[in-house]
Amino acid sequence: MATEIIHFLHTNDLHSHFEHWPRILRFLKKYQKKYQESFTFDVGDAIDRLNPLTEATLGKSNVQLMNGAGYDAVTIGNNEGLVLSHQSMNHLYDDANFDVLLANLFELPKATQPKWADPYKILTTKLGTNIAILGMTAPYDLTYPSLGWQPQNVDQTLNKLLPEIQEKSDIVVLLSHLGLPTDEHIAKNYDIDVIMGAHTHHLLEQGKYVNGTLLAAAGRYGENIGDITLKVTNHKIFEKSAKTKPVYEIDEQFGDYELMHRWQKVGKHMLTRQIVTRLPKLLTPDEQLYDGMRALKKYFDVPAAMISTGMFVDDLPQGILTPYDLLESMPHSINPMVMTLSGEEVTMLFNEIDEQRERLSNLPLKGSGFRGKIFGYIRFDGIDRDRHGQIFYHGEKLELQKRYQIATLDHYKWVPFFPTIQDAPVKIELNILLRELMANYYKQKYQ
Template sequence: MTTETIHLMHTNDMHSHFENWPRIQRFLLEKQRNYTQSYTFDIGDAIDRLNPLTDATMGQGNIHFMNAVHYDAVTIGNNEGLVLPHDDMNRLYDHANFDVLLSNLKEYPDKKDPKWSKNYKIITTDLGTKIGIFGLTAPYDLTYPSLGWQPVGVDDTIDKLLPFLREKSDIVILLSHLGLPTDEHIGEMYDIDVIIGAHTHHLLEHGKMVKGTLLAAAGRYGDHVGDIELDVSDHILVNKTAITTPTYEMSENDRDYDIIRGSLKKGQQLLEAQHVALLPRDIGVDEQSYDALRALKNYFDVPAAMLSTGMFVEDLLQGQLTRYELLESMPHAINPMLMTLTGAELSSLFEEIGKQQAWLATLAMKGSGFRGKVFGYMRFDGITKQHDGQIFYQGKAIEAQQTYQIATLDHYKWIPFFPVIQDASVKIQLHILLRELMADYYHEKYGMT
C-alpha cells in the first residue's frame, strides 16, 4: 500500500495588493520547502489597474512577482480578461513560469484556444497519483465578445471536459473564478473532488463540503492564503480538508516596506513619464465631471451624456498632466458606454435617480469597476428636467415612443440602482478606460505646450 499527503496552496483575488505580497511569498516558499508534495495555484484577479505598477506595465509587473513563488498553474479573472485590451491580454503571460489553465474562453475570429492558455493539466505526483486540473472564469457574455473573446458556458464546458479528466486522473481539481453560488451548483451537479474558488471574494476558513466536493477559497486582497490537504492511499483520495492562514499571522521582514514602496514608486515613475497635456490652471473634481460629459459626447458623437461626480477623486493641478495624475483622480476600471432609451424609459430613469440621489450622493461603495470613495451626484449634458417635471433632450421635449442616445459609463449597467439602464440596449467600449478617454480629451484641448 502506498500513502501520500498532497498539499494544494492557493491565492485568489489579490487585485494588485502588493502590500501583502512579501509575507505571502515567504509563507508559500517556506511551505513548498517543508511539504513533501505540494502544488500552488492562483484563482484569478491577480491584477488590478488601480495599482500604478499594474497600470504602467499592463500587468507584467504582477507576473514578475508571481514568478517568484513558482505557481504550478493559475486561471484568469475578469480583471485580467476584461480590463486589459486584447493585445495586452495576449502578452500578459509571455514571461510567466507557470501554466494558465482556462477551458471556457476562445479567441475570435477562429474561436480557438488563446495561445497563452491550456484547457487542462495533469500532474503526476512522486508516487504516481495523477491530478487533473482545469480552470473556468466567469463567462461575461455581454462584454467579452467586444474584446475579441468568446466565453463558453460553464456547464457545457464541464460536460465536455470532466469525463476525459476523470478517465485520465485519480483526482480532479477545478480552479474556479466563477463565484461561490456557481461553485455550490457545480458541487451539487458534478463529480469534482476539489473546487478552489474566487470572484465573489468569499472566505471559507475551513472549506465547505457540497455533496462530496470540497470547496475552498481565501478571501480577497491577499488577506488569507489557502492550504488544502489531500490524503491519498493507492492513488485513491480518502480524505480532504482545507484551512486558511491570515496574512497578519505571517512573519514580517525589515525589507518588506522597501519592496512594497518600491513597486508603487516604480509604477508612479513609469506613469509620470507619460505626459498627456500642459494644464493652464487647476481643474477641480467638479469641473472634471463636466469635461468628462463633453468627452463622452464627442467620443460617441451624440448630443447628450450623463455620469456621476464620484468618478473623480483628486484635483488635476496646473502644469504637466501625466498618466499618473489621471490614475489618481480616475482609478476605476470603467469604460464608456452608449445607451439607447425611449422617452418613457428616460422619464423612468429620472424618477429612479431622483428617488435615490440624496443617499447616493454620500454612498460609500466599491466594486463593478468603481475604485473611488462615494457615488456622488448624477450630472447631465444635453438633457434637462424642468420644474414642471418635463424632460428636454437637446432643447426639445421628449416623446414617449421616440428613442434617444445617451453617452455614459458601463458602471451604471452593472450596479443595482437603475433597472432602466440594466435593461437598456447598450454599446460598451471595453478597449478604453475613463481615464484614457480623458487623457485624449485633455491632450486635444490643451496640447503639450
C-alpha cells in the same frame, strides 16, 4: 501502498495588493519546502490597474512577481480578461514560468483556444497519483466578444471536458473564477473533488462541503492564503480538508515596507515620465465631471451624457498632466458606454435617480469596476428638467415613444441601482478606460 499527503497552496483575487506580497511569498516558499508533496495555484484577478506599477506595465509586473512564488498553474479573472486589451492579454504571460489554465474562453474570430492557455493540465505526484487541474473564468457574454474573446457556458464546458479529464486522472480539481453560487452549482451536479474559488471574494476559513466536493477560497486582496490537505491511498482520496492563513499572522520582516514602497515608486515614475498635455489651470473633480460628459458626447457623437460625481476623486494639477495624475483621479476599471432609451424610459430613469438621490449621494461603493470612495450624485449634460418636471433632450421636449441616446459609463449597467439601464440596449467600448478617454480629450483640448 503508502498514504500520500498532498497540499494545495492557493491565492485568489490579489488585485495588485502588493503590500501583502512579501509575506505571501515567504509563506508559500516555507510550506513548499516543508510539505513533501505540494502544488501552488492562483485563481485569478491577480492584477488590478488601480496600482501604478500594474497600470504602467499592463500587468507584466504582476507576472514577474508571481514568477518567484512557484505557482504550478493559474487561471484568469475578469481583471485580466476584461481590463486589458486583446493584444495586451495575448502578451501578458509571455514571460511566465507557470501554466495558465482556461477552458471556457476562446479567441475570436475562429473560437480557438488562446495560445497562452491550456484548458487543463495533469500533475503527477511522486507516487504516481494523477491530478487534473482545470481552469475556468466568469463568462461575461455581453462584454468579452467586444474584446475578441468568446466565453463558453460553464455547464457545456464541463459536460464536454470532464469525461476526457476523468479518464486521465485520479483526482479532479477546478480553479474557478466563477463565484461561490456557481461553485455550489458545479459541486451539486458534477463529480469534482476540489474547487478552489474566487471572483466573489468569499472566504471559506475551513472550507465548505457540497455534495462531497470540497470548496475552498481565500477571500480577497491577499489577506489570506489557502492550504488544502488531501490524504490519498491507492490514488483515491480518503480525507480532505481546507484552512486559510490570515496574512496579518505572518511576521513582517525588515525591508518589507521598503520593497513595497519601491514598487509603488517605480510605477509612479514610469507613469509620470509620460506627458499627456499641459493644463492651463487646476481642474477640480467637479470640473472633470463636466469635461468627462463632454468627452463622452464627443466620443459617441451624441448630444447627451450622464456621470455620477463620485467618479472623479482628485484634482488634476495645473501644468504637466501625466497618466499618473489621471490614475489618481480616475482609478477605476470602467469603460465608456452609450445606451438607447425611449422617452418613457428616460422619465423612468429620472424617477429611479430621484428615489435614491440621498442614499446614493454618500454611499460607499466597491466593485463593478469602481475604485473610488462614494457613488455621489448623477449629473447630466444635454438633458435638462424644468421646475415643472418636464424633461428636455438637446433642448427639445421629450417624446415618450421616441428613442434617445445617452453617453455614459458601463459601471451603471452593472450596479443594481437603475433597472432602466440594466434592461437597456447598450454599446460598451471595452478597449478604452475612462481615464484613457479623458487623456485623449485633454490632449486634443489643450494641444
